[in-house]
Amino acid sequence: MTLTPVRGCLYADEPDTTPGTPIGTPWPASAQDGPAGLTVAGVALADTADRFGTPLYVLDEDEVRSRCRAYRTALPGAEVLYAAKAFLCSALADWITEEGLGLDVCSEGELRLAAAAGFPPERILLHGNAKSPEELRLARRLRVGRIVVDNLAEIPRLAALSSADTPQRVLVRVVPGVAAGHHEAVRTGVAGQKFGFALEGGDALEAVRRVLAQPGLVLAGLHCHLGSQITSVEPYLTAVDRLVELLSEIRDEHGVQLPELDLGGGHAVPYLPGEAGLDLDEFAALVPVRLADACKRRRLDVPRLVVEPGRAVVAPAAVAVYRVLTVKHTADGRVFAAVDGGMSDNPRPALYDARYSVRLVGRASTAAEREVDVVGRHCEAGDVLVRSARLPADLRPGDLLAVPAAGAYQLSMASGYNLVGRPALAAVRGGRARLLIRRESVEDFRAREVGR
Ligand SMILES: Cc1ncc(COP(=O)(O)O)c(C=O)c1O
Numbered sequence: 001m002t003l004t005p006v007r008g009c010l011y012a013d014e015p016d017t018t019p020g021t022p023i024g025t026p027w028p029a030s031a032q033d034g035p036a037g038l039t040v041a042g043v044a045l046a047d048t049a050d051r052f053g054t055p056l057y058v059l060d061e062d063e064v065r066s067r068c069r070a071y072r073t074a075l076p077g078a079e080v081l082y083a084a085k086a087f088l089c090s091a092l093a094d095w096i097t098e099e100g101l102g103l104d105v106c107s108e109g110e111l112r113l114a115a116a117a118g119f120p121p122e123r124i125l126l127h128g129n130a131k132s133p134e135e136l137r138l139a140r141r142l143r144v145g146r147i148v149v150d151n152l153a154e155i156p157r158l159a160a161l162s163s164a165d166t167p168q169r170v171l172v173r174v175v176p177g178v179a180a181g182h183h184e185a186v187r188t189g190v191a192g193q194k195f196g197f198a199l200e201g202g203d204a205l206e207a208v209r210r211v212l213a214q215p216g217l218v219l220a221g222l223h224c225h226l227g228s229q230i231t232s233v234e235p236y237l238t239a240v241d242r243l244v245e246l247l248s249e250i251r252d253e254h255g256v257q258l259p260e261l262d263l264g265g266g267h268a269v270p271y272l273p274g275e276a277g278l279d280l281d282e283f284a285a286l287v288p289v290r291l292a293d294a295c296k297r298r299r300l301d302v303p304r305l306v307v308e309p310g311r312a313v314v315a316p317a318a319v320a321v322y323r324v325l326t327v328k329h330t331a332d333g334r335v336f337a338a339v340d341g342g343m344s345d346n347p348r349p350a351l352y353d354a355r356y357s358v359r360l361v362g363r364a365s366t367a368a369e370r371e372v373d374v375v376g377r378h379c380e381a382g383d384v385l386v387r388s389a390r391l392p393a394d395l396r397p398g399d400l401l402a403v404p405a406a407g408a409y410q411l412s413m414a415s416g417y418n419l420v421g422r423p424a425l426a427a428v429r430g431g432r433a434r435l436l437i438r439r440e441s442v443e444d445f446r447a448r449e450v451g452r
């Protein structure tokens with residue numbers, strides 16, 4: 001590998017073609033251990049960290065693309081919408097467009113970014129429990145394909161922006177009464193949380209009635225989202241049964257057959273070695289068949305299946321790289337390795353007690369492994385990134401640590417806490433790295449200050 005000094009740092013200007021050893025899940029498929037240390041898409045993480053600084057998120061473009069393709073191949077009859085909330089930037093929007101997926105957005109910001117990136121509006125679906133009048137107007141102006149209705153007040157508001165000549169296709173978000181997901185805070189398939197209309201008690205049927213009464217709205221189908229990080233297909237099958245039951249009630253009451261059934265996202269990925277995600281092949285083998293059978297029993301036309309994976313497309317494609325700032329050995333035998341990021345770039349451990357794995361990159365160590373808590377740099381005792389990690393006992397300041405499965409709900413949920421600034425993001429492909437998002441600086445914060 002040739003190392004060339006550029007603006008005071010070193011970077012690899014020739015792709016590293018030395019074969020390494022693949023390290024498997026939860027790392028990107030391209031991740032290898034080799035002479036250059038840990039590489040992703042042929043790029044040494046240590047070189048990239050030197051080039052762009054840390055904390056750095058490294059996103060493997062081909063991993064994202066191949067995950068999009070896997071969905072399209074596994075579910076040929078279905079429509080696949082990438083859930084932008086997992087993470088969105090213009091380059092990612094380009095890859096999603098090129099791979100033929102649609103986009104699920106839930107805010108004016110996501111919608112504007114997608115539109116500015118040139119994402120085809122007819123392939124965009126807008127949902128959210130609190131859409132502002134501006135968001136609805138923007139969605140109409142941009143001609144987004146579908147809007148998911150989440151409360152009754154939205155129906156006349158949206159109808160006022162639509163007409164029989166330029167109708168808006170909508171889905172009704174249903175709460176099917178199915179509990180699934182990795183944490184209570186993300187279980188949206190049950191009553192007692194803020195999203196959607198419950199099946200039980202008739203809320204969902206009432207929403208359907210009101211949408212059908214509006215000449216400017218076209219009811220395209222039903223929508224649900226059960227939760228996030230769901231590892232089994234079973235909850236989706238139960239949701240299919242319950243939603244098909246509702247479809248048949250709608251047919252019986254209104255004489256209409258709805259053409260779409262959106263089961264949302266929630267497909268789990270492995271975060272730890274040996275962990276399993278949702279099996280996409282099993283999902284693809286069981287869900288469409290269950291849908292067809294349930295419809296046949298009720299003599300319904302089979303609606304088109306829509307899925308909205310976010311995490312499963314992007315989480316496994318990124319690695320977060322941190323530099324160790326201090327290593328504290330306590331009298332009671334604990335070791336705390338504090339890194340230059342933390343809960344401001346990854347709030348998931350603090351929010352959901354999420355577990356991650358971590359590896360030393362950039363140097364080889366023959367030291368025995370020991371238990372280390374990898375902690376962040378923020379003023380919170382709960383700012384722990386990886387509890388009880390196994391890392392070499394000679395871990396020291398200046399070392400680099402890499403955390404896999406970092407592509408979803410980390411940068412997108414990053415905050416400005418302690419004015420540390422949100423990390424940079426680099427894309428890697430074919431042995432080359434390019435910066436997609438620069439690091440946030442205090443100047444960015446100061447630029448928003450307009451008074452004192
Ligand atoms: C409506 C909807 N669709 C899709 C998703 C994407 O979920 P996930 O990233 O778990 O696939 C979410 C977030 O959980 C959501 O709320």
Ligand SMILES: N[C@@H](CCCC[NH3+])C(=O)O
Nearest residue numbers: 085186228229348408409
């Ligand atoms: N942010 C959550 C997922 C919620 C997705 C939004 N509906 C997580 O990291 O697991």
